[in-house]
Amino acid sequence: MIKPLNGNILVKLIEKKEDKESEVLLPDTFDKTQESQLGEVVVVSAEIKKVKKGDKILFDKYAVSNVKIDNEKVCFVKYEEVLGILDE
DSSP, rough: OOOOOTTTHHHHHEOOOOOOOSSSSOOOOOOOSSSSSEEEEEETTTTTOOOTOEEEEEEETTTEEEEEEEEEEEEEOOOOOOGEEEOO
C-alpha cells in the first residue's frame, strides 16, 4: 500500500446513493448540488492526528489527486481540504 506524505490522506471514494438503503444518510438540508465528495480513509500521513483509518470524510471533489490502485479508484486529499468527519 502507498504511504501518504506531507499532510495527505489516501481515501477510497464512496459513490453517493440516492435511495434509502444508502450506507451514509445525509440530511434533507444537505445541498446535493454542492461539489463535495464522500470517502473512507484508507491511510493517513504520520503527522495527521484528527483523522484516522476508517473515518468517513467529506471533502471538495475538485481538490484531489485521483489514482487507481489494484483496479480500485482512490484519491489523495490534502488535510486542509477535509470539510468534516461523519459521525457513525
